Amino acid sequence: MTMLSNLxxxxxxxxxxxxxxxxxxxxxxxxxxxxxxxILVPIIVAVGLSFxxxxxxxxxxxxxxxxxxxxxxxxxxxxxxxxxxxxxFAIITGPGGYVASFILAWxxxxxxxxxxxxxxxxxxxxxxxxxxxxxxVWLPLLTGDxxxxxxxxxxxxxxxxxxxxxxxxxDYLMNSMIAVSLWSSMGVGFxxxxxxxxxxxxxxxxxxxxxxxxxxxxxxWYITIPAMKPQMLFGAVMAIVxxxxxxxxxxxxxxxxxxxxxxxxxxxxxxxDYGIIRFEMGYAAATSVFLLILxxxxxxxxxxLFGPKGDEG
Numbered sequence: 001m002t003m004l005s006n007l008x009x010x011x012x013x014x015x016x017x018x019x020x021x022x023x024x025x026x027x028x029x030x031x032x033x034x035x036x037x038x039i040l041v042p043i044i045v046a047v048g049l050s051f052x053x054x055x056x057x058x059x060x061x062x063x064x065x066x067x068x069x070x071x072x073x074x075x076x077x078x079x080x081x082x083x084x085x086x087x088x089f090a091i092i093t094g095p096g097g098y099v100a101s102f103i104l105a106w107x108x109x110x111x112x113x114x115x116x117x118x119x120x121x122x123x124x125x126x127x128x129x130x131x132x133x134x135x136x137v138w139l140p141l142l143t144g145d146x147x148x149x150x151x152x153x154x155x156x157x158x159x160x161x162x163x164x165x166x167x168x169x170x171d172y173l174m175n176s177m178i179a180v181s182l183w184s185s186m187g188v189g190f191x192x193x194x195x196x197x198x199x200x201x202x203x204x205x206x207x208x209x210x211x212x213x214x215x216x217x218x219x220x221w222y223i224t225i226p227a228m229k230p231q232m233l234f235g236a237v238m239a240i241v242x243x244x245x246x247x248x249x250x251x252x253x254x255x256x257x258x259x260x261x262x263x264x265x266x267x268x269x270x271x272x273d274y275g276i277i278r279f280e281m282g283y284a285a286a287t288s289v290f291l292l293i294l295x296x297x298x299x300x301x302x303x304x305l306f307g308p309k310g311d312e313g
Contacts, residue, residue, distance in 0.1 A: 097185030170263035189235035196231030
């Protein structure tokens with residue numbers, strides 16, 4: 001009876017706190033409902049399906065860890081192409097796009113306010129119009145004949161003797177994908193960094209100059225970055241998400257699915273292959289859970305660099 005009484009008191013206290021802050025909970029309820037419906041529930045369903053054989057027609061059949069065992073030990077397409085290509089693509093475009101976002105945000109912050117908004121829009125717009133830019137800019141630029149802009153320029157200046165197949169040759173496709181991804185990486189993370197830089201108090205820079213900090217690089221390292229750690233963390237998380245979810249770039253550039261000799265085949269392409277083409281939903285779910293775990297540990301690493309715990313040291 002005592003335990004039930006204590007439990008009743010705790011529930012009563014819990015609901016009284018909720019009622020006391022009912023207005024705050026009312027504001028976060030729409031977000032929580034969307035989060036549960038579109039993020040939490042799909043993750044739970046994917047984890048559940050990853051332990052089954054499910055072809056979208058028959059009821060799921062529980063098979064235990066078989067999908068994961070096949071993924072990490074027998075799936076040569078995943079082990080030979082999807083996983084190495086994803087790591088190569090992520091290691092270059094993730095940190096590269098992140099650093100480029102910070103550098104461009106800092107350079108734009110040094111401009112007069114009247115010009116700043118135009119340059120910000122110019123840097124941010126590629127992330128909004130990627131589909132249009134792919135057909136108007138990148139495909140004509142990387143066309144594998146003499147008419148292609150890049151081939152035409154390189155032939156005129158004598159850097160190459162014959163046209164290069166930038167998007168259909170396995171030796172060039174990954175580099176083309178990286179270039180396109182870096183160009184389009186100035187998204188929400190870039191705007192967050194720009195806002196963080198602009199919100200750093202000028203008093204901090206003046207105090208640093210009095211203390212002997214004269215170099216701009218030292219100001220950035222000792223003042224700017226520590227003062228905008230939340231924006232740095234947000235930019236890092238967005239860079240990771242955008243990098244790992246990329247997969248359509250190689251298909252759009254080459255016009256082939258899968259890409260030539262799987263040169264641009266990433267984990268997200270592997271998920272689409274098994275989920276949309278082969279209808280092996282259980283195996284696709286296991287692959288998506290594997291990708292989710294990769295993203296989770298990458299985010300943990302970013303949190304260790306820019307999270308609140310870094311301020312305790």
